[in-house]
Amino acid sequence: MTQSNPLTGTAFTGLPQIGALFGYDGTSTSTHFCSGSVVASNTGDLVITAAHCVYDSSSGSLLTDLAFVPGYHDGQQPYGVWTPSQIVVAPQWLSDQDPDYDVAFLVVHQPGSSQRIQDAVGADQLGVDPGFAALTQVVGYPSDTEQPITCTDYTKQFSPTQLEFDCPGYPDGTSGGPFLTDVDPQTGVGTVVGVIGGYETGGDTPDVSYSAYFSDAIDSLFQQAEAAG
Incomplete structure (x- = not known):
């Protein structure tokens, strides 16, 4: 099951x-x-x-x-x-x-x-060549609401050039929202290792988000x- x-x-x-x-x-x-x-x-x-x-x-x-x-x-x-x-x-x-x-x-x-x-x-610091699997907080603004949303989970490799983040609830408007690692619990500041976008301009369903891998x-x-x- x-x-x-x-x-x-x-x-x-x-x-x-x-x-x-x-x-x-x-x-x-x-x-x-x-x-x-x-x-x-x-x-x-x-x-x-x-x-x-x-x-x-x-x-x-x-x-x-x-x-x-x-x-x-x-x-x-x-x-x-x-x-x-x-x-x-x-x-x-x-x-x-x-x-x-x-x-x-x-x-x-x-x-x-x-x-x-x-x-x-x-x-947030810019994270270059961060690897594919990391505990990551993703924040974005749905276009039809007046508050941002947040979710924290592990990213994974979708392809050699794309990150994948599996957390439902990221509809239109959240594109461009940061993928943050090493977030300071006091300030909320971290390292940005991606932004919602890339493959299918970030995903064709609200359940899965993508980012271009931050290469050189x-x-x-x-x-x-x-x-x-």
Whole structure:
């Protein structure tokens, strides 16, 4: 007799460094459609998400009308709204939406402020070549709810270039949410080793999520974003 996975994504009030991506008209946010998290950098202004979250497939171009709201929950924006001045995506994604490069970095700021987002909310370390099996917390924002969800389980290898995370309850909107290892129980900060995306842009059911494996190519993309910050 086999037992089903007793785990499921559970709503909570969130973590400061993790947030939702919203549509943004320059004045106010609209609906949230993806997730992201602040990643530690020398410039202190980088957010990681999935490339498919910031790419308009109909036009073949990157989105410009979006904003990142860290710590968002229940209509509250405790750390304000941050807008990207640059979005860095690998050419392999732009040319043919290669799922092994479904990662993007946003250089974000607040108009009229010199404060760095990393100083405001903290940041997860980037984990490069982390291996495939690790106890991992995954956080994301379902598009039809006002709280993020969290689940912790072991990842496994789906393919040589993709991570798999089996926990139900991750519907549309959770794409771009971080895969976190070595999470500090006091601060909620950890090491980001993936983002919901990759194979089937993160999974074709809410029960199984995927991420592109963070290889040296993703590290190079990070360094490019850091240089742009």
